[in-house]
Amino acid sequence: MAIFGRIEDLGVPEVLSFLGSHSGRLILRDGATALSLIIDGSKVRCAFLELDPLDQTGLILHLAHLRQGEFRFEPAGFDEDCPVALDVPVERLILELTKFQDELEHYRSQLPHPEVRFRLVRRPNTEGAAIPLIAQVTHLLRKGASARQLAESLGLPVDEARFFLYRLRLLGMIEEVKADRRPAGVKGLLGHLLHALTGGVR
Amino acid sequence: MKGPALKIGVLGPYGAGKTTLVGTLSTTPVVSTEAPSSEGGKATTTVALDYGYLDLGSLGIHLFGTPGQPRFLDVLDVALQGALGALILVRADQPSQLPRARELRDYVTSVLGVPYLLGVTHMDKERRWEPREIALFMREPKERVLPVDPRDRDQAHRVLVRLVELACEEGGRCG
Amino acid sequence: MSKQEKIEGALSRLQRDMPDVRAAIVASPDGLLIAERGAGDAATRLAAMAATSLGLGRRIAKTVNAGDLNEIVIRGSDGYLAVFAIGEKAVLALTLPEGGNLGLLRIEAETAVRDVLEEL
Numbered sequence: 001m002a003i004f005g006r007i008e009d010l011g012v013p014e015v016l017s018f019l020g021s022h023s024g025r026l027i028l029r030d031g032a033t034a035l036s037l038i039i040d041g042s043k044v045r046c047a048f049l050e051l052d053p054l055d056q057t058g059l060i061l062h063l064a065h066l067r068q069g070e071f072r073f074e075p076a077g078f079d080e081d082c083p084v085a086l087d088v089p090v091e092r093l094i095l096e097l098t099k100f101q102d103e104l105e106h107y108r109s110q111l112p113h114p115e116v117r118f119r120l121v122r123r124p125n126t127e128g129a130a131i132p133l134i135a136q137v138t139h140l141l142r143k144g145a146s147a148r149q150l151a152e153s154l155g156l157p158v159d160e161a162r163f164f165l166y167r168l169r170l171l172g173m174i175e176e177v178k179a180d181r182r183p184a185g186v187k188g189l190l191g192h193l194l195h196a197l198t199g200g201v202r
Numbered sequence: 203m204k205g206p207a208l209k210i211g212v213l214g215p216y217g218a219g220k221t222t223l224v225g226t227l228s229t230t231p232v233v234s235t236e237a238p239s240s241e242g243g244k245a246t247t248t249v250a251l252d253y254g255y256l257d258l259g260s261l262g263i264h265l266f267g268t269p270g271q272p273r274f275l276d277v278l279d280v281a282l283q284g285a286l287g288a289l290i291l292v293r294a295d296q297p298s299q300l301p302r303a304r305e306l307r308d309y310v311t312s313v314l315g316v317p318y319l320l321g322v323t324h325m326d327k328e329r330r331w332e333p334r335e336i337a338l339f340m341r342e343p344k345e346r347v348l349p350v351d352p353r354d355r356d357q358a359h360r361v362l363v364r365l366v367e368l369a370c371e372e373g374g375r376c377g
Numbered sequence: 378m379s380k381q382e383k384i385e386g387a388l389s390r391l392q393r394d395m396p397d398v399r400a401a402i403v404a405s406p407d408g409l410l411i412a413e414r415g416a417g418d419a420a421t422r423l424a425a426m427a428a429t430s431l432g433l434g435r436r437i438a439k440t441v442n443a444g445d446l447n448e449i450v451i452r453g454s455d456g457y458l459a460v461f462a463i464g465e466k467a468v469l470a471l472t473l474p475e476g477g478n479l480g481l482l483r484i485e486a487e488t489a490v491r492d493v494l495e496e497l
Contacts, residue, residue, distance in 0.1 A: 002329070002331060003297075003335050004297065005297035005298065005300075009297065009298035009301075010297065010298075010300065018339050112308060113309060115313055116308040116309065116313065175341075176308050176311045177311075177312055178312065179312055179313060179314070179315030189208060189261070190366060190370050192260070192261055193208060193258070194367060194370060196258035196261045197362065197363050197366060233436070235436055236432070237405075237406035237407040238407065239407050240407055240409050241407070247407050249406070249407055249425075249432040250429045250432050250433045250436075269408075271408070273408055274408065274425050274429065275422070276425070276426060276429075277425075
C-alpha cells in the first residue's frame with residue numbers, strides 16, 4: 001500500500017475516516033514533529049508524539065491542531081509497538097475533531113455538493129446519536145435528502161447542512177442516492193454499441 | 203455521422219488526462235476549446251469542452267471532455283445532458299485531488315444518474331496510490347476503479363468497453 | 378496603487394460613465410476571477426462563463442471565417458451579457474439590463490479594455 005498525502009488537502013478527519021477500518025501505523029508529520037497512531041480495525045490502539053505515548057486527551061488535542069503537513073500509512077500487524085493500550089474508537093476521534101463548525105472553512109473542499117442526495121445506511125450508534133439534530137432528520141434521510149433539502153426543512157444555512165452531512169459521511173452513516181435519469185431509448189442501443197466496440201468478441 | 207446520438211462524458215479534476223483520453227479515443231480530429239492555464243502543471247486547460255467522435259461504422263459515440271475545476275460546473279450541466287455514461291479520471295500521484303474526484307462522482311451518481319467508471323491515470327509515477335486504495339477512499343468496489351493510460355489506444359478502448367458493459371448490466375440485459 | 382486596484386479603478390470608471398452596467402468582471406482566459414465590481418456571489422461563476430464564452434466564440438468565429446472575435450453578446454428578455462477579449466491576456470464581461478445602450482457599451486468597453494491591458 002502506498003497511501004500518502006498532505007494534511008491540508010484531505011484533512012485529519014477524512015484521513016481517519018478512510019483508514020479507520022485498516023490495521024497499521026498512521027504517521028502525521030507537521031514540520032519537525034511526528035504523530036504516530038497504531039490503528040487496528042476501528043480503534044486507535046495507542047499513539048505517540050515522537051516517542052512519548054499520548055493519552056486520549058493529548059491525542060485529540062494534537063490531532064485538532066494539525067492543519068498542515070504530511071501523512072502516510074504503513075499497513076502492518078496490529079500488535080506492534082503498543083506497550084499500554086489506549087483503544088480509542090476512531091469514530092470518537094472523528095466526532096471530537098468535527099464538533100465545532102467554525103472549523104468549517106478547513107473542510108470546505110470536502111463538503112458534499114448541496115444538490116447531492118444522501119440516504120441513511122446505518123442507524124446511529126451511541127457515538128453517532130450524540131450528533132445534534134440527528135433525531136430530527138432521520139426520517140428525511142431514510143428516503144434521501146440533499147443539503148439543500150435539509151437546510152430548508154430545518155431552517156438552517158445550506159453550508160451548515162453540508163457540514164452536517166459531511167460528518168455523517170465521515171462516520172459511514174450515509175451514502176449518495178442514485179438518480180435514475182437514463183435517456184429513453186438507449187437500452188436497446190447499448191447492445192449494438194457493445195457489439196460494435198468489441199467486434200462481437202469479448 | 204450515422205444513427206442515434208450516443209454520448210459519453212469524460213470528467214475529472216484538473217490535469218487528470220481528460221483531453222488526452224478524448225484525443226486517443228476519437229476517430230475524428232478533436233474540437234477543443236483551450237486557454238493558457240494559470241494553474242501550473244500544464245500549458246493549456248479546457249474552458250468549454252473537448253469534443254471527439256468515435257466512429258464504429260453503424261454507430262458512433264460522441265465524446266465530451268469537460269473542464270475539471272469547480273468554477274466550470276455550468277459547462278458540465280450543459281455538456282453532459284443526455285449522456286449514457288461517464289468516465290471519471292483521477293491521478294494516482296495527486297491525492298490532493300481525491301476530494302474533487304469524489305465530488306464529481308457524487309455529481310454523476312446523484313445529479314446525472316448515469317453509470318460510471320473511475321480511471322486512474324499517471325500510474326507510471328513512482329510515488330502514487332494504487333487503484334484499490336483510491337477505491338477505498340471513494341468507497342467504490344475495486345471493479346469500478348481501473349488503471350488507464352489515456353495515451354494508450356488499447357487501454358482507453360478497454361475502459362470504454364467496460365463502461366458500456368456496466369451500462370448494460372445496470373440497465374438490464376443487452377442481449 | 379497596486380495592479381489590482383488599477384484594474385478595479387478601470388471598472389469603477391466604466392460603471393461611473395455608464396451606470397446601467399450592473400456587473401463588470403475581468404477574468405483570466407481560463408476563467409479565474411481577476412477583478413469585479415457589482416457581481417456579488419456570482420463572480421466566480423461569471424468569470425468562468427466569460428472565459429468559456431470567449432473561448433467558444435473565438436473557435437466559432439474562426440470556423441465560420443469571421444476573422445478575429447470582437448465581442449460576444451448573450452441577449453435575454455431581461456438583459457444582456459457582453460464579453461470582450463482583453464488582448465490575449467484576459468476577458469471583460471459586462472451585464473446590462475434590457476433597453477441598455479449596447480453601442481455606448483462598446484465604446485466604454487474599449488476604454489476599459491485599453492486601461493486593463495496596460496496593467497496586465
